[in-house]
Every structure is written in C-alpha cells, then in structure tokens.
Amino acid sequence: MSRWIHRYSAGERSNHWAVAISFVLAALSGIALFHPAFFFLSHLFGGGTWDRILHPYIGVFLALVFILLALRFWRRNVIRPRDREWMRHMGDELHNRDERMPETGKYNGGQKVLFWTVVMLIPILLLTGIVIWRPWFAPAFPLVVLRIAVLIHAVVAWLMILAIIVHVYAALWVKGSVRAMTRGTVSPAWAKHHHRAWYRELTGK
Amino acid sequence: MALQSLDIKARSATTTPSPHVRIEGAIPVAKLIDISKCIGCKACQVACMEWNDLRDEVGTNVGVYDNPRDLTDQSWTVMRFSEVEVEQGRLEWLIRKDGCMHCADPGCLKACPSPGAIVQYSNGIVDFHEENCIGCGYCITGCPFNIPRISKKDNKAYKCTLCSDRVGVGLEPACVKTCPTGAIVFGSKIDMIHHAEGRIADLKERGYSNAGLYDPQGVGGTHVMYVLQHGDKPELYANLPKDPSISPLVSLWKGITKPLMNFGIGLAVFAGFFHFVTVGPKLVPDEEADADDPPPPADPSRAYDPARPLSTRSDHE
Numbered sequence: 001m002s003r004w005i006h007r008y009s010a011g012e013r014s015n016h017w018a019v020a021i022s023f024v025l026a027a028l029s030g031i032a033l034f035h036p037a038f039f040f041l042s043h044l045f046g047g048g049t050w051d052r053i054l055h056p057y058i059g060v061f062l063a064l065v066f067i068l069l070a071l072r073f074w075r076r077n078v079i080r081p082r083d084r085e086w087m088r089h090m091g092d093e094l095h096n097r098d099e100r101m102p103e104t105g106k107y108n109g110g111q112k113v114l115f116w117t118v119v120m121l122i123p124i125l126l127l128t129g130i131v132i133w134r135p136w137f138a139p140a141f142p143l144v145v146l147r148i149a150v151l152i153h154a155v156v157a158w159l160m161i162l163a164i165i166v167h168v169y170a171a172l173w174v175k176g177s178v179r180a181m182t183r184g185t186v187s188p189a190w191a192k193h194h195h196r197a198w199y200r201e202l203t204g205k
Numbered sequence: 206m207a208l209q210s211l212d213i214k215a216r217s218a219t220t221t222p223s224p225h226v227r228i229e230g231a232i233p234v235a236k237l238i239d240i241s242k243c244i245g246c247k248a249c250q251v252a253c254m255e256w257n258d259l260r261d262e263v264g265t266n267v268g269v270y271d272n273p274r275d276l277t278d279q280s281w282t283v284m285r286f287s288e289v290e291v292e293q294g295r296l297e298w299l300i301r302k303d304g305c306m307h308c309a310d311p312g313c314l315k316a317c318p319s320p321g322a323i324v325q326y327s328n329g330i331v332d333f334h335e336e337n338c339i340g341c342g343y344c345i346t347g348c349p350f351n352i353p354r355i356s357k358k359d360n361k362a363y364k365c366t367l368c369s370d371r372v373g374v375g376l377e378p379a380c381v382k383t384c385p386t387g388a389i390v391f392g393s394k395i396d397m398i399h400h401a402e403g404r405i406a407d408l409k410e411r412g413y414s415n416a417g418l419y420d421p422q423g424v425g426g427t428h429v430m431y432v433l434q435h436g437d438k439p440e441l442y443a444n445l446p447k448d449p450s451i452s453p454l455v456s457l458w459k460g461i462t463k464p465l466m467n468f469g470i471g472l473a474v475f476a477g478f479f480h481f482v483t484v485g486p487k488l489v490p491d492e493e494a495d496a497d498d499p500p501p502p503a504d505p506s507r508a509y510d511p512a513r514p515l516s517t518r519s520d521h522e
Contacts, residue, residue, distance in 0.1 A: 033318040033341060035463050036218040048319045048339035049360075094480070096487050134342040135360055146346045147454040154458055158466040162473050169477035174487040193489045 004185035005202060007106075015069045016181055022062040023164060029055040030157055056133045063126040070119055076106045077116065082197075083109035103196040114167055121160045128153040211326040211373055217317035223324070230327030235394035236367060236378060238302050239404055239432040240442065241413075242388035245270065245284050245300040249380035249389060253282050256368060256379035276303065278356035281365040282380060285443035291435060301431070301442040302380070302389070305352045305365035307331045309425030312451040315459050316347025322362075329394065329428035330369045335361040347459070349424060349449040367428065397430060404432045423450030 008016070029051045032042040042051035085102045086093070086109030092100040093110070107115070130137050131149035138146060171177045176190040191199040199205070212230050213223035254260060261279035264272060270286040282304035291297050311331045314323040322337035323344065333344075333353070340360035344353045353362045368378035376382075377391040390400060401418045408416035417436020420426050431445070439445040 033339075033343075035467055036220050036318070036320060037467065039218060039318065039320055042339075048337075052339040052341045094484065096484055098487070098490075132342070132346075134340060135355060135357070138342050138345075139355075143346065143351060144452075144454075146342075147452050147458075150343070150346055151454050151458040151462075154462060154466070158462075158469065161470055165470070165473040165477065169480075172486075173477075173481060176489060187489070189489045189493050193493050194487075 003188055004183075005188050005191045005199070006184060007180040007186050007191075008184045010184065012069075012072055013181055013184055015065060015072060018065040019062060019069050022058055022065060023160075026055065026058045026062050027157070027161055027164070029058060031161070034154060034157075052134070056129055059125065059129050063122055066118070066122050070115075073115065074119070077112045079109070079112050079116070080105075083112055086110070087113070098193065104194070104198070105201070106195055106198040108195070110170070114163055117163050118160070121156050121163070124156045125153060125160065128156070211328055211330070211369070213324050214327045214329075215311075215314055215325040216321050217314050217323040218320040225327060227327075233327075233329045233394040234367075234372060234391065234428060235329070235397040236307075236381060236389060236391050236429045237397040237401055237432065238429065239388045239390070239401075240299060240301055241404070241408055241416075241432060241434050242386045243284075243300045243302065244386055244388075245286060245298075246385060247272075247284050248383045248385055249302055250280065250282055250284065252379040252383035253365070254280070256371070257281065257366070276352060276354055276364075278354045278358070278361075278363040281305070281363065287441060287443050289441045291441070297434075299434075299442050301445060303352075303443065305331065305367070305429065306350050306424070307365075307367055307428035308349070309427065310451065312347035312349050312424070312455055313344035313353055314347075315451060316343040316455055318343055326369065328372065330367045330372065331428075332366050332369045333362055333364060335359075335363065338362050347451065347455050349446060349451055365429075394426075394428065401430065401432050405436075408432070408434055419445065421446070421449050423448050 025045075028041045029045050031038045032040070032045075032048075032051050033055070039048070042048045045051040045054050082102055082104065086104060089101050090110070092098075093108075128149040131141050132138050132146055132153060141149070171181070174194065176187055180186050188199070188203075191202070192205075212225040212227050214225065214230070216223040259279045259281070261273050261277055264274065266272070267274065271283065273280050273283055276283055282302055285301045285303050287299045287301070289297050289299055307330055309329065311323070311325055313333075314325055314331060317323045318341060319337050319339045321334055322339070323331065323333055325331045338361040340355060340362070342353075342355055342362070344362050345351070345355070353364045355362050368376070368380075371378060378389075381389045381391040390397065392400070398418065398420070405416045405418060413434040415437040416432070416434050419431035419433050419436065419439055431439075431442070433439060433442065433445075435441050439447050
C-alpha cells in the first residue's frame with residue numbers, strides 16, 4: 001500500500017513513546033505511594049525503597065522528553081476558532097455523529113485541549129516533585145511548603161492520569177489512529193474523515 | 206520489631222485490621238515530663254543514647270546550652286533551653302525535653318505510605334519499624350511537632366520509641382529511669398494525669414496560677430505529656446504548639462482525596478469501556494474509505510437480493 005499518509009516522523013514517534021513509557025513508569029511508581037491498595041506496584045520497581053528512589057528520576061526524565069515533545073508539537077496545537085467550535089460539538093463527537101463535526105486541522109479541539117493540559121500539568125509535577133524529593137531537596141524546604149507541594153503533586157498527578165486515560169481511550173476508540181504513532185502513517189480515508197483541513201493541506205483535495 | 210505483648214491499634218498504609226485480639230488491649234501508658242522539676246542536666250539524653258545505642262556527632266558550641274542543637278537520627282530527645290521574661294523583670298529558664306509526643310492521632314502514621322513502617326500499639330506508643338521504612342519523608346510532612354529525622358546513613362526515619370522494647374517487658378523508658386529529679390515519670394495515662402493534677406495544684410499554690418497539663422486534644426491527646434508552669438502559653442517552651450493538630454493539608458492529602466481519586470480513575474476507565482461497548486468505535490464510513498480504496502470484488506452469493514427470500518440466504522455457514 002503506497003497511499004498511506006505520513007503523520008509522524010520516526011523522531012516524533014520515538015519522542016512520544018519515550019514520554020509514554022516514562023509516564024507509565026512514573027504513574028505506577030507514584031500511585032504505589034499514593035494509596036495502600038496500590039503499594040504492591042512498588043514491587044515492580046524492586047520494593048518500596050527502590051520505588052521511592054526511582055520515581056523522581058523517572059519523573060525528571062519524563063519532564064525532559066516531554067519538553068522536547070512540546071517543542072515539536074506546540075505550533076500545531078495553537079487553539080483556533082474552529083477548535084472552539086469543535087469543542088461545542090463534543091456531544092456529537094462522543095456519539096459518533098461525525099457528519100455534524102466541524103472541519104479540523106492536524107489536531108482537533110479535544111486533542112489540543114489535552115496537549116495544553118499536559119503542558120500545564122508536567123511543570124507543576126516537576127516543581128512540586130523536586131520540593132518533596134528526598135534525600136536531596138526536601139530538607140531545604142519548610143514543613144508547610146512540603147505539605148502544600150505533596151498535596152498539589154498528588155492532585156495534579158491524578159489529573160494527569162485522568163488526562164492520559166482519556167488520551168489512550170481516544171486513540172483506541174478512533175479506529176486507525178494508533179497506526180499514526182506506531183508506523184507514522186494513516187490511511188487517506190482516516191485523514192480525510194477526521195482531519196479534513198489537514199488532508200486538504202497535504203493533498204490539495 | 207513488633208512486640209507480642211502489645212496489640213496493634215493502627216498500622217501505616219494498612220486497610221485491614223491489625224492484630225488486636227486481646228479484649229482489653231494494653232493499658233494506655235504515658236510519660237509525664239514536669240518542666241518545673243527539670244534542671245536541664247541532660248541525663249535523659251545520655252540514657253537515651255545509651256539504651257538505644259546511639260552516638261550523635263560531636264557538634265560545636267554555639268553559645269547556648271542546647272546540645273545537640275536539634276533532634277537527629279541519633280538524638281531522639283534533646284533539651285531545649287528558653288530564657289523567657291515571663292513578666293517585667295522576672296526571668297525564667299524554661300527547659301523542655303523535646304521528642305516524640307506519641308499522639309493518639311499520629312500524623313506520621315497517617316502520612317506514611319509504607320505498610321507497617323509505623324505502628325501504634327494499643328498502649329499508645331507510636332513506633333517506627335525502620336526495616337519497612339522507604340525513606341520518603343512523608344512522616345515528617347505529617348508530624349505536627351516536627352519530630353522524625355531521616356538518617357543520612359540509611360535514609361530511614363528515626364525518633365523516640367518511648368522505649369517500646371523496655372515497656373513491652375514491664376520496664377520504664379530509659380530517660381525515666383535515669384532522671385535524677387523525678388521530673389520524668391511513667392505509668393498508665395490515667396495515673397499520670399492524676400499525678401500531674403497534684404503537681405499542678407502545688408504549682409498554683411506557689412503562684413503559678415496558669416500551671417497546667419499539656420495533653421493536646423487536637424491530636425487526640427498524647428502519650429508524652431508536660432506539666433507546664435505557664436500552661437496558657439506553651440509557646441514559651443521553645444515554641445511548643447498551643448493547639449497542635451494534623452495539618453488540614455495533610456488531612457486533605459491523606460483523607461478524602463485518596464478514595465475520591467481512586468474512584469475518579471476507576472470511573473474514567475469504566476466510562477471508557479462502557480462508551481466503547483455502547484456507542485462503539487469511531488470508524489471511517491465505508492463510502493469515504495471506498496473512495497480511496499476500491500473494495501474487493503463483491504461476493505455475489507452474499508449480496509442482498511430483495512427477490513430472494515430471507516431463509517435462503519446463507520446467513521448460517
């Protein structure tokens with residue numbers, strides 16, 4: 001099949017998966033410390049102490065690769081009027097009434113909102129995480145700062161996990177999407193149906 | 206090390222009941238520190254080091270009697286010396302033995318994410334089990350008295366055990382045994398409150414009209430209590446908090462957010478699953494796909510022909 005449409009370069013895909021894998025590891029090692037029901041997940045990392053040691057390093061790696069990803073993708077994610085229009089049709093989108101959806105570029109309104117959500121959340125996680133990082137940085141902060149940081153870290157991590165659940169589900173739900181991040185290509189029909197303006201931009205049709 | 210003779214009232218990061226089969230449990234104990242009797246000799250610091258086999262680094266003199274200057278992983282109790290002008294022209298030297306208060310509602314235990322790293326015995330002692338400690342420092346975040354300290358050697362948290370190993374076999378804590386003035390006494394919490402009442406009455410007779418017992422109810426009461434000459438102003442004693450409680454930030458973090466967030470994550474996953482099985486996947490409509498990819502030649506035997514009766518179509522193969 002030579003008619004696949006190119007959507008992501010090998011570099012973009014690798015960057016995305018570096019973020020994805022480090023996010024999953026950060027989430028699993030973090031949630032292990034969040035609730036006793038998930039403490040068993042710490043054994044994936046070699047036990048509670050290893051979990052505590054590794055989690056912040058995974059987090060810093062995640063932040064670094066995410067910054068690269070954000071630099072690659074932010075221009076395409078600037079929110080435009082048609083994205084606001086798309087957001088107003090969220091109900092139609094969710095009920096697969098695609099014929100009522102406005103045209104979208106490379107990313108639709110939902111994808112852009114997710115992008116900017118994560119852009120906001122990652123730096124908060126990084127900063128609050130550094131504050132509570134033992135043994136390196138936490139001793140330098142007053143107790144009240146630690147308490148605020150640890151609470152924000154937990155709440156923001158939760159929002160982040162919810163955002164990624166939505167992201168993963170959307171990829172599985174919209175058939176033909178996963179291929180964009182595994183092979184880098186999508187079918188012309190997929191592009192035309194879901195991202196009409198982008199398709200036109202690429203093909204002139 | 207769990208002591209068999211002491212049932213467990215609470216255990217960190219544990220959602221099922223801890224061993225507490227004995228009907229009465231142990232009698233709640235308390236250490237009472239009578240600040241009006243303390244002469245600041247630091248024998249208790251020495252006894253603590255000796256019994257627990259701890260040796261802090263030798264520090265430097267910074268011009269005050271406090272030595273070491275603060276609690277450490279090696280110094281589980283320190284004397285804090287406050288020179289206070291309680292009223293115009295009346296200087297008092299208030300010496301407070303600082304260390305874990307063994308709260309009935311322990312913030313450290315509430316904050317700890319590691320199962321069994323912190324336990325509260327039915328006698329009220331809150332003990333750290335360092336072999337389960339992962340070194341995250343959440344106990345420090347949770348403690349209203351700023352007591353736990355993490356060792357630079359092993360990254361585990363340490364603090365006063367109230368000599369749980371001694372108490373478990375019927376002995377008093379080492380600091381109590383050694384105190385030369387009887388400023389530190391140990392017994393059941395009820396007895397200690399009675400004892401304190403006598404001391405407070407005595408102090409009141411001697412002009413300390415605000416003398417009182419420090420057993421802060423904000424943390425459910427404590428199993429280390431103070432007799433204070435100035436019970437109305439605990440802050441005079443090296444900033445002993447007047448009404449300590451677990452910070453609302455910690456309660457929020459370790460309270461309602463945990464079940465709510467778990468529920469939220471579970472809900473998101475279920476919502477996705479049920480969305481998929483009800484609304485279904487988002488597909489590219491056939492006609493659009495056909496426009497780009499011509500379909501394979503139709504199988505005439507499976508095509509719908511209104512002329513043919515339904516029963517003759519090969520639906521069942």
